[in-house]
Amino acid sequence: MPHPFDPGYVAEPFLTLCAEYPEANVYPPDQFRVEWGPIFHRGRLDGSARVLVIGQDPAQHETVVRRILVGEAGRRVQGLLAKLGITRSYVFINTYLYSVYGSVKAKSRRDPRLIEYRNRWLDALVAGSQVEAVIALGQAADEAWQFWRATTSGQSAEVGFAAVTHPTQPESSSKGDRTKLALATKKMLQNWNTALQTLSPHVQHPDTPTPLALYGDAWVDSDRVAIPEFDFPAGLPAWMHEQDGWARRAGADELAKRRNITITVTKGVVT
């Protein structure tokens, strides 16, 4: 069975962007897990993307896979893109190259060096490209987009835009309370429906033309869409892209946890 994969960073400007990135002097180690290295993107870098998604920051699965939004949040966004008819022609970048540790101070978030580097990605992906719509996941991503919009190339780009609630905000805001979770999910899906109505007219070249079908008040199975194998680097096993939960930060104290990622092959794969 063939296993299509993402070849990664094969041409300029991405070769340079992935060799010359901001490090600990721009991303302070008390706010970012710089020790795991930067994680850049997921999706098409060959100019074929029609929708750009801006996420927030990578977590432990992303650190192993070296691609962003490969877990539950990624599957939810994959479903959002599918409602726009986009099944392949997308690209994701994050607001931050490194996983957030604790919270990000305003001074870091607004560091011109951090913003300028990210703007070089946005220049490469949006300015003069085929991208028709941009989706920002959460507030930091929205701000990232506005920073770019204020630049010369950002001002002249003609694309649809929607800032949406971050796909795992219902879980993070409800902290295990099922009633709160259901309410937050409903509210998020309404927010996403508004975004779909904003974006849909802009997406003129979907991979699979699809009549717009809005979300209901809760998730249905078809709302979560598998992340395609062709988004992952060569040779990664199926269990790494079929589901998450296989990577965690383990340790007896904060420092030990910070220094650790424990990978466990999904149950049933080794028999």
Added chain:
Amino acid sequence: MPHPFDPGYVAEPFLTLCAEYPEANVYPPDQFRVEWGPIFHRGRLDGSARVLVIGQDPAQHETVVRRILVGEAGRRVQGLLAKLGITRSYVFINTYLYSVYGSVKAKSRRDPRLIEYRNRWLDALVAGSQVEAVIALGQAADEAWQFWRATTSGQSAEVGFAAVTHPTQPESSSKGDRTKLALATKKMLQNWNTALQTLSPHVQHPDTPTPLALYGDAWVDSDRVAIPEFDFPAGLPAWMHEQDGWARRAGADELAKRRNITITVTKGVVT
């Protein structure tokens, strides 16, 4: 500081070779850790390689990094290549795509599907290429080379060849006995010296012309050479390529160990 990286599998025939590889029907899971996916190579795939190294199989560090021979064995071979003046123009493949679990049965080792797939890599890397010398690490790699030598394209290739003792054979054969280790190391370095004398006249286009300096009876510091950052995928942190020991298989029993890789950031990196 720029961080040069290996772009990986960007052109044919490697795009196809990395999408269509033998799986569990060829590599039996009772002999190979197929659950972690295949790991293909390290080094130059752009036709610039002058020396090909054939290793045996990947271990846990290789599984995380998705490149082969990135640990102690790799550093020793890097030193061997440096003695031939080869500091960049090399490529490594392994006899096996997956980590050996226990031992490999003759039937698997000689499976025509396993051999044919590997021969496609050897065709791509040696037949009609600039490669001037080939080094096989250990017996399985020697046999892999001989299988290819028996093919039509293998017969017509004009390259120097040496099968050498596997770089970590002294450790594996001496099982903690320091006297045995010193003897096995001395014997291996003599074996490598013979190989250097065989190969040196074939390496006509070194990266850095270097007068041949043989090994002594024991390792000296300069014999082990760092694996260059430009051999690793984009964004990997420095501690992943500066030393090994940061990945281990942990677990209470054999199955748990088999399902696990625990990554721990090297001490002193997070402060």
